[in-house]
Amino acid sequence: MAKKICMVVAYHPFLDARIFKKEAKSLQKMGYDVTMIVPRKKGHLFDIDGTPIKDRFRHKIFTHEGIKIITYHSESARTPLNKVLNDEVVWENQGFNNPLTQLAMKQDADIYHTHEYLSLFAGIGIKRLMKKRKGKDVKLIYDSHELIPDPLSPSYTEEHRKNLQEKLFLMLDEVDYVITVSESIKSWYLSHKPDLPVEIIYNSPPLARSYKPKAYDTDGLTVCYEGNMEGKKGSREKMIGISDICFKKFNFRFKVIGGSRFGDSLEIPHHLEDVIKLNGWVDYHTIPAHMKDADVGWIDLEDVEQSLNLAYSLPNKFFSYLNNGLPVIVNQSHAMEAFIRKHQCGFVIGKKEATPADYADALLSLQQDKQRLKRMSQNARQVMERLYSWEKMEERLLYVYQQLEK
Template identity: 25%
Template structure:
């Protein structure tokens, strides 16, 4: 029996899906797990990651604009449907609303279970507008009821979906890193020649609009000598940050690093930053991965007052919530955080890291799959995986 995960990307850095696939592989509920994405020039159409897990990339990214994207999605969906319609599928995972029509078709054809694993509030994202937003809303409203279970990245987003669609089978699965001890590092201080007494605040992740990047640069440029800002990652504003760093004291740009090395670099900062601008409902309700990464690395955080992350920080006493998202509010938050008791912050971070790690989320994932597949009392060898008819990985 096969489990497929549908997501229209090349699967170069999809940490959440890779974590889920790894955990499901350990449970031995399926013979094979395929991460089905989109082909790109230079990438293998089939890539084996480990025993039982591989990436399958049919087709390539082509077309732009609404019509081009619709045509591209339709072409990719047809290719994937024909690839799997005769396979023995046990569960189809849709990781975006764009894959939901394909998931429903495969469920009807193969009698597989269907899991909708939304990575954000899919119909209220920052880049959706006009006809595309209308079509996305219609697709989700009409098809979400076909899902046997829905997974969401945070409680606020889950509550929205429950209210909007009257869902019952839902689970929150936070995108937490695995539990580990992170060793201290002086990497940023050495690379950027930051004075030993100057605290380092780190923003890591996607460097684009809506992530407070311009606000952070302006805020920390007025804190030169009192605090340093390191912006690490990739995105459309990365070059802008790099140019600003050339003439603004206290501002530094660091390229993105491999996901498996991320926490080692996070350890080189003193504090973490997660400033989300509420430019969409999805951003207002978000629960960023970076927040859990800072916690695992033992870094107190400064966050913007968006709904769930601010409530999380206050409840666990792991940092400071800015009064707003202006440069002045960020500066005020920085100074307030610097005045907090470091021992109390570290004790709170240790407790929170123990609770919010992937090992804990893995138990939640196991329970929902056993329930969805009808294997509520799964015990070791009492339930054996089914034999797959074909193996694309060989």
């Protein structure tokens, strides 16, 4: 009988690229029986841009692409899950009595795979109660997409940060394997817990099979941005500023795949409507087709010095650009800068806080040196083929699960 896996999710959308489209689908392909426990908000599941899904997935339990989905109301789980901040004596009576923990336990799985700080807490409840009530030893994975709490973020008081971190270290003592998304985050965990088993599974996509090397034989330049563009995330004002400078100097286009989230809007100045193209949110598997006419991928991380998560970030879009042969242009940030310099697959602005003029100068320089762009593009694709594609990450994911089965 196939080993039963239960993905435990506190706030990500159930169609999340990492959780559903890559990890859950890969485990299913490997022969595991995969179930996901996922949250509804105000009664609805929600799409990757935050839009409530009202026309489908209405049943509490359903199967999607061969994976069993069990839903719960996130509002009913919030208060008990937040008991993680209380003393440990409160956990079993008040914290573990939440729908996420209780529904997951009913699946009687062999391995529980959690994805957030609060779902990790739910997982601790699963592990303890399964042993206490059923005498069953289950394995627990913490898939740490980022560091919670962020050791540098000013959004925490020192007291709150200390409490969160103390509870994290307490929970990690019961985790069987940590999966994370960058070498820097792995190093942070091992600096605090040297014996903790940690594997890096990058946020990389499957190799784009329709990829064709870019010729860079035209006089123009198209910059691509993939993902959310709201508030500071996505730096919409910088995108507009870059476009405003560049289109006056050379044949320039800015292409956005994704954009604003539900309840938000992305307004483009009238004089840039022919310069900035908004593709909207597209199916995950069609992203390579949408990137075929782009030349460079853009990432701007603001307030890097106030967030270790940003400094350590290697986001989905970073690998998506590389997968499609797009050199990445980015401001100074520890992990991406180290990667780009090592593999010569992009351009790093020499500032932590880069301005639209800084990016525009760099893009003008690249547009005038197409051979350099071509070399970086080739390096980008080659490093994905050799080391970082999701096919390579699948091998790491399988290794983690095989270790837990021993």
